[in-house]
Amino acid sequence: MLTPHGASDKAHPTKQSTAPMATDRTRAAILNAAEQLYAERGFSEVTLRDIVAAAGVNLAAVNYHFGSKDELIAELFVTRSIATNRERLNELKAAEENGGGRAPIEAVIRALVGPTLRGCLGPDREGATAARFMIRASIEAVPPIRKIRNREISHLRRFAVAMQRSLPDIPEVDIYWGLHFALAMAHQTIRDSERLDKLSNGLCDLDDVEGIIARVVTAASLALTTKRPTTATAKAQRA
Amino acid sequence: MLTPHGASDKAHPTKQSTAPMATDRTRAAILNAAEQLYAERGFSEVTLRDIVAAAGVNLAAVNYHFGSKDELIAELFVTRSIATNRERLNELKAAEENGGGRAPIEAVIRALVGPTLRGCLGPDREGATAARFMIRASIEAVPPIRKIRNREISHLRRFAVAMQRSLPDIPEVDIYWGLHFALAMAHQTIRDSERLDKLSNGLCDLDDVEGIIARVVTAASLALTTKRPTTATAKAQRA
DNA sequence: TTGCAATTCAAACAGTTGTATGAAACTATC
DNA sequence: GATAGTTTCATACAACTGTTTGAATTGCAA
Numbered sequence: 001m002l003t004p005h006g007a008s009d010k011a012h013p014t015k016q017s018t019a020p021m022a023t024d025r026t027r028a029a030i031l032n033a034a035e036q037l038y039a040e041r042g043f044s045e046v047t048l049r050d051i052v053a054a055a056g057v058n059l060a061a062v063n064y065h066f067g068s069k070d071e072l073i074a075e076l077f078v079t080r081s082i083a084t085n086r087e088r089l090n091e092l093k094a095a096e097e098n099g100g101g102r103a104p105i106e107a108v109i110r111a112l113v114g115p116t117l118r119g120c121l122g123p124d125r126e127g128a129t130a131a132r133f134m135i136r137a138s139i140e141a142v143p144p145i146r147k148i149r150n151r152e153i154s155h156l157r158r159f160a161v162a163m164q165r166s167l168p169d170i171p172e173v174d175i176y177w178g179l180h181f182a183l184a185m186a187h188q189t190i191r192d193s194e195r196l197d198k199l200s201n202g203l204c205d206l207d208d209v210e211g212i213i214a215r216v217v218t219a220a221s222l223a224l225t226t227k228r229p230t231t232a233t234a235k236a237q238r239a
Numbered sequence: 240m241l242t243p244h245g246a247s248d249k250a251h252p253t254k255q256s257t258a259p260m261a262t263d264r265t266r267a268a269i270l271n272a273a274e275q276l277y278a279e280r281g282f283s284e285v286t287l288r289d290i291v292a293a294a295g296v297n298l299a300a301v302n303y304h305f306g307s308k309d310e311l312i313a314e315l316f317v318t319r320s321i322a323t324n325r326e327r328l329n330e331l332k333a334a335e336e337n338g339g340g341r342a343p344i345e346a347v348i349r350a351l352v353g354p355t356l357r358g359c360l361g362p363d364r365e366g367a368t369a370a371r372f373m374i375r376a377s378i379e380a381v382p383p384i385r386k387i388r389n390r391e392i393s394h395l396r397r398f399a400v401a402m403q404r405s406l407p408d409i410p411e412v413d414i415y416w417g418l419h420f421a422l423a424m425a426h427q428t429i430r431d432s433e434r435l436d437k438l439s440n441g442l443c444d445l446d447d448v449e450g451i452i453a454r455v456v457t458a459a460s461l462a463l464t465t466k467r468p469t470t471a472t473a474k475a476q477r478a
Numbered sequence: 479t480t481g482c483a484a485t486t487c488a489a490a491c492a493g494t495t496g497t498a499t500g501a502a503a504c505t506a507t508c
Numbered sequence: 509g510a511t512a513g514t515t516t517c518a519t520a521c522a523a524c525t526g527t528t529t530g531a532a533t534t535g536c537a538a
Contacts, residue, residue, distance in 0.1 A: 004514085026515080044283040044379075048496065058517050063497060065515095139378060140283075153437050160438065176439035181458055184427030185420045192419075198392050199399065200415035215462075219420055222465050223458035243484080265486080287526065297487050302527060304485095 005067035027065045029055040035076055039132035043073070043142045070144035077137050077145050080130050085155050087115040092162055105166045105224060109217045112159050112179070113186035117216070120190040121209045135190050156183075163224070170224060182220035189216070244306035266304045268294040274315055278371035282312070282381045309383035316376050316384050319369050324394050326354040331401055344405045344463060348456045351398050351418070352425035356455070359429040360448045374429050395422075402463070409463060421459035428455070 033055035037046045048069055052059050066072040091111035095103035103111075119131025137145050156179065163175050170178075189196070193206045205211065272294035276285045287308055291298050305311040330350035334342035342350075358370025376384050395418065402414050409417075428435070432445045444450065 047494080049494090058515095059496095060498080060517070060519095061515085069496060150437075153434065156438055173439065173442045176435065176443050177454055179438070180428070180431075180435045180443075181424045181455075184431075185423045188423030188426060189419070192423075195392065196415065196419045198389075199395055199418070200412065203412045204415050204419075215416055216420075219458065219462035222461045223454075226461050226465070286524080288524090297485095298526095299487070299528080300485085308526060 005063070005065055005071065026055070026057045026061050029057055030062060030065060030072065031076060031079075034072060035080070035133050036129050038073075038076070038136055039129045042136055043140045073142060074144040074148060076133065077148060080134055080137075081148070081152070083130065084115060084119075084134055088112060088155075089158070091115065092159065096162065102165055103162060105163060105221050106217050108159060108162045108166055109178075109182050109220050110213060113182055113216050113220075114213050117186050117190065117213050118209050121193065121206060121212065123207055123209075132190075135187070138187070139191060167224060174224060178220055178224035181223055182216060185216045185219060244302075244304055244310065265294070265296045265300050268296055269301060269304065269311065270315060270318075273311060274319075274372050275368050277312075277315070277375055278368045281375055282379045312381060313383040313387060315372065316387055319373055319376075320387070320391070322369065323354060323358075323373055327351060327394075328397070330354065331398065335401065341404055342401060344402060344460050345456050347398060347401045347405055348417075348421050348459050349452060352421055352455050352459075353452050356425050356429065356452050357448050360432065360445060360451065362446055362448075371429075374426070377426070378430060406463060413463060417459055417463035420462055421455060424455045424458060 030051060034046075034051045037050055037054060048062050049059060052061060055061075062069065062072060066075065088111055091114060092103070092108060095107035095111055099107070116131050116134065119127045120135060122128065138149075141149070160175055160179055163179060164170070164172065167175070189206075189212060196204050197206055269290060273285075273290045276289055276293060287301050288298060291301060294300075301308065301311060305314060327350055330353060331342065331347060334346035334350055338346075355370050355373065358366045359374060361367065377388075380388070399414055399418055402418060403409070403411065406414070428445075428451060435443050436445055
């Protein structure tokens with residue numbers, strides 16, 4: 001046997017008869033190094049040689065443990081995706097239980113954008129690389145990720161439902177736009193925080209994560225709850 | 240002589256003594272093909288060989304006319320950047336003249352996000368590749384572009400000033416956040432229109448460009464003009 | 479037409495990429 | 509301690525990248 005890289009046998013991923021897996025230390029080292037490098041430089045700027053150098057392992061280890069570069073990226077993305085989604089859902093569930101199954105819209109949006117914003121912008125660097133990796137993944141959308149990414153839709157749908165529950169009178173289409181805008185603001189703030197910092201001459205405090213979250217939540221909530229101008233009004237504005 | 244690629248001589252870019260430039264047809268063909276391919280596939284997925292194949296020219300023509308791949312990208316970006324900025328400023332100027340030097344905030348934001356949204360999402364495909372190229376450029380931020388991109392800041396500052404003029408009572412920091420959020424929503428809508436379409440099961444009409452612009456403008460204006468919750472309120476919401 | 483520069487072209491270059499190979503080193507069971 | 513499995517390692521491979529080269533071809537002025 002020369003290639004384990006995942007499900008080699010059929011049933012249990014646990015130890016089989018003749019004890020195969022010894023340490024998994026190099027496997028973990030590769031995952032950590034890859035996540036870190038991808039998060040800070042982006043996929044197209046990081047080679048397998050960069051990764052193995054940072055991990056202190058041999059070049060062939062990647063293909064031995066993961067099969068290919070793409071499968072490494074995919075595993076990274078799946079793992080982090082699950083973690084992020086769980087974080088979001090926990091916050092959502094807590095908010096819904098607080099309100100007897102119906103959370104205020106602000107809490108729903110906060111559950112949606114909070115974890116990622118905290119992870120990426122927070123001064124505490126714990127989980128920062130994980131969050132930044134996810135941002136990279138959503139920015140570059142490299143082929144191995146693109147295939148998996150569709151699952152995110154069903155995850156987001158849960159939040160759309162929660163939002164609809166908390167705003168029963170808002171048309172469904174507006175819910176989707178609100179969700180979309182909330183993610184857009186959170187996302188872009190992470191990705192382009194440098195530009196905002198320069199543009200405002202440092203006036204926008206990007207270390208005040210909770211303040212930023214509040215801004216995003218407020219803006220998205222307002223867009224949802226305030227009736228937007230009618231088509232006639234909009235047309236007049238355009239003129 | 241073997242390399243013209245831009246400013247070979249000193250003063251005039253017009254014809255010099257011994258008539259140099261004959262047709263510039265291949266040069267234009269390269270620019271068009273490159274813009275198109277970069278716009279639809281992204282920088283990291285397009286090679287010079289792809290470009291010259293699409294342009295119907297020889298591989299060496301790129302280095303002959305532009306010097307290097309990076310200089311080709313840079314020229315493309317500078318050209319399109321100037322065009323986009325001019326479009327925005329024209330719309331802003333028109334709006335300001337309409338209101339005697341003080342345009343309503345909606346008009347300012349519309350001038351900021353309108354041209355790009357129209358270019359990328361409009362059913363009329365004229366200028367679509369140009370706008371999409373700019374989006375790619377801002378997404379991938381490849382090295383040759385990163386250097387030039389700082390100029391965009393001073394361009395955006397003009398809009399910050401216009402916004403401040405139309406909302407004199409709003410704190411400066413809020414102006415920057417509003418500008419940032421407006422761009423974020425417009426930008427993400429272009430980049431991830433596919434996800435929104437899937438998430439909403441086609442409910443969000445992405446062909447209705449003016450409707451989308453109205454949504455972005457309204458959301459951003461609301462975020463600017465509606466007093467956001469005080470810190471105490473926000474804190475209570477977080478709990 | 480002749481001559482000279484600008485332009486095009488096929489081919490090759492040097493560097494980097496992800497992947498594959500086969501031998502060595504290790505680990506744990508017998 | 510021998511053995512069979514795994515993991516590691518140095519190295520090679522084939523494919524692809526942007527770039528260069530030098531010879532052909534073109535276009536225009538004399």
